[in-house]
Amino acid sequence: MVTDQALRGLDNLELRPAQGRPEPGRIARKALAAAWPKVLAIALVLLVWELVTLTGYRKYVLKGPGPVLSDLWQQMQHEALWATIGWTLRSAVTGYAIALIIGSVIGLLVARVPPLRAAVGSIITGLQTMPSVAWAPFAIILFGEDNSAILFVVILGAAPSIANGLINGVDYTPPLLLRAGQTMGLRGFALYRYLILPASLPAYVAGMKQGWAFAWRSLMAAELFIAIIGQVSIGQQLDVDQQNLDFAGASSVIIVILVIGIVVDTVFTKADLALRRRRGLLDPAAAT
Amino acid sequence: MRVSNEQVTPPANSPGASALSQADSAGAIPPAGAGRIAEEAVRLSDVSKAYRTGRTELLALDNVSLAVKDGEFVCIIGASGCGKSTLLNLVAGLDQPTSGQVDTSRRTVGLMFQEPALFPWLTASRNVELALRARGVPRAARRAQTEELLETVRLGGFGSKRPHELSGGMRQRVAMARALAQNADVLLMDEPFGALDAMTRDLLHDELERICTERTLTVLFVTHNVREAARLGDRVILLSSRPGRVIEEYALPRTGHRRIDSREVSEVAARLTDRLREEMGRHGH
Numbered sequence: 001m002v003t004d005q006a007l008r009g010l011d012n013l014e015l016r017p018a019q020g021r022p023e024p025g026r027i028a029r030k031a032l033a034a035a036w037p038k039v040l041a042i043a044l045v046l047l048v049w050e051l052v053t054l055t056g057y058r059k060y061v062l063k064g065p066g067p068v069l070s071d072l073w074q075q076m077q078h079e080a081l082w083a084t085i086g087w088t089l090r091s092a093v094t095g096y097a098i099a100l101i102i103g104s105v106i107g108l109l110v111a112r113v114p115p116l117r118a119a120v121g122s123i124i125t126g127l128q129t130m131p132s133v134a135w136a137p138f139a140i141i142l143f144g145e146d147n148s149a150i151l152f153v154v155i156l157g158a159a160p161s162i163a164n165g166l167i168n169g170v171d172y173t174p175p176l177l178l179r180a181g182q183t184m185g186l187r188g189f190a191l192y193r194y195l196i197l198p199a200s201l202p203a204y205v206a207g208m209k210q211g212w213a214f215a216w217r218s219l220m221a222a223e224l225f226i227a228i229i230g231q232v233s234i235g236q237q238l239d240v241d242q243q244n245l246d247f248a249g250a251s252s253v254i255i256v257i258l259v260i261g262i263v264v265d266t267v268f269t270k271a272d273l274a275l276r277r278r279r280g281l282l283d284p285a286a287a288t
Numbered sequence: 289m290r291v292s293n294e295q296v297t298p299p300a301n302s303p304g305a306s307a308l309s310q311a312d313s314a315g316a317i318p319p320a321g322a323g324r325i326a327e328e329a330v331r332l333s334d335v336s337k338a339y340r341t342g343r344t345e346l347l348a349l350d351n352v353s354l355a356v357k358d359g360e361f362v363c364i365i366g367a368s369g370c371g372k373s374t375l376l377n378l379v380a381g382l383d384q385p386t387s388g389q390v391d392t393s394r395r396t397v398g399l400m401f402q403e404p405a406l407f408p409w410l411t412a413s414r415n416v417e418l419a420l421r422a423r424g425v426p427r428a429a430r431r432a433q434t435e436e437l438l439e440t441v442r443l444g445g446f447g448s449k450r451p452h453e454l455s456g457g458m459r460q461r462v463a464m465a466r467a468l469a470q471n472a473d474v475l476l477m478d479e480p481f482g483a484l485d486a487m488t489r490d491l492l493h494d495e496l497e498r499i500c501t502e503r504t505l506t507v508l509f510v511t512h513n514v515r516e517a518a519r520l521g522d523r524v525i526l527l528s529s530r531p532g533r534v535i536e537e538y539a540l541p542r543t544g545h546r547r548i549d550s551r552e553v554s555e556v557a558a559r560l561t562d563r564l565r566e567e568m569g570r571h572g573h
Binding site (some may be wrong): 003004006010014015129143176179182183184185194195198199201278279280 | 344380397398403407410417418422442450452454455457470491494495
């Protein structure tokens with residue numbers, strides 16, 4: 001058939017040529033290309049830091065990158081630092097997981113039930129803008145200086161962002177897709193399972209990413225505020241270093257907080273990128 | 289839309305023809321699947337649809353009566369504001385008429401839009417499969433049926449591609465496979481090729497025609513491309529604008545394959561264009 005042939009030809013012409021196997025060394029080169037701006041940025045920070053130290057500014061407390069990094073290196077040899085990080089990460093994961101469940105359930109309910117949205121919708125946004133440190137004293141009154149108090153602050157920090165992400169996702173489900181789904185006969189639960197939730201996923205992941213940022217901040221604030229006897233957390237370590245005027249120690253802790261925050265954020269960014277790539281929401285030229 | 293289920297016997301004179309028809313009575317038009325007893329697949333009786341926006345009421349459709357026989361390919365053409373999309377929504381059951389009746393006698397109705405409206409998170413196969421799943425086709429049968437439907441729209445082998453990896457024409461064909469997966473007897477098409485280039489559109493006309501004949505589909509095809517209407521329709525219905533009324537019907541009996549660049553199609557298209565311009569002129573002052 002002539003039409004058939006022509007159609008197949010046109011299809012092949014219109015498709016982007018298949019990408020061949022990446023040539024050897026391409027991955028390494030890509031990694032290098034991605035890495036050098038970051039290395040440069042770190043080098044610049046260290047340089048400025050070193051220069052400030054060299055000026056003698058606050059020379060009795062301020063230490064240069066050399067002593068600080070060697071202090072961090074020293075600490076990394078000891079189990080105490082890892083135990084501290086482990087404890088804090090456990091709180092972070094637990095708090096975030098609970099926030100994820102609570103935020104998702106509330107988000108879905110608010111998105112589905114109009115009266116609930118009228119009642120709770122603006123409260124969620126209000127909670128989101130509230131600095132979570134403000135909850136710490138409240139949490140201590142409620143739970144005492146206990147891990148529950150810390151988790152409470154983390155959950156209140158993260159859950160509103162997660163809920164809001166899901167609500168936005170449901171709200172911005174394209175009406176055309178909804179029409180297509182309805183014509184197909186998707187109703188009730190199936191409509192959510194196969195259309196609205198998958199369509200909401202990018203906004204939901206964005207909410208989870210923001211939720212993590214808030215969770216991590218809230219956790220640091222809470223740990224600085226709430227001292228649990230016999231348990232050293234990153235926040236408490238920072239508090240101890242402050243009392244000892246230990247600049248190198250405090251700087252080490254700051255570096256640890258920063259690195260953990262960045263690493264987890266990178267995971268979310270990667271997930272978001274993969275999601276958008278699958279859906280064709282990335283400019284193919286920019287993606288490579 | 290199942291307003292009334294009793295089968296209406298075709299009247300001697302089609303209700304659509306009662307307006308200003310140049311066509312013979314619609315009942316005289318031989319349907320595509322000749323030899324079968326032609327029953328009405330879609331019937332609109334005195335359908336009006338008004339939208340209220342604030343204080344003003346906009347009459348989108350005014351007393352539209354229209355009957356489409358099984359296997360018939362009816363094109364609806366009109367300038368902006370003729371209520372074409374409203375009409376399709378009513379037949380699809382996505383909306384209710386303000387007055388009048390829409391009857392599809394328990395036929396399954398599939399709807400296609402100008403945009404493919406595929407789910408971007410699913411591959412081409414999964415998009416088609418979801419329509420089968422929504423219909424309750426068991427898992428075991430779904431895969432084979434999906435494969436077959438993609439083959440029908442000449443997209444065998446492209447099932448693993450995601451919508452954004454396909455061209456506009458290919459996406460529209462996946463959408464067609466998805467509509468067919470709903471096991472639709474009646475296919476409602478809302479300017480489905482409006483966003484495609486002329487070359488692709490021309491090929492898809494051939495494909496659509498082939499698929500409709502193979503599956504004896506009834507098609508209600510909305511377009512504002514007069515050539516497209518003249519190329520595809522067994523019947524072309526012209527709607528006036530604001531409010532939408534049937535002002536004219538043209539029966540275009542099929543005498544074999546029509547080419548879009550044929551004299552036959554050009555002449556009909558010219559006639560349609562003249563009539564449309566006349567209609568648009570009414571709104572010119």
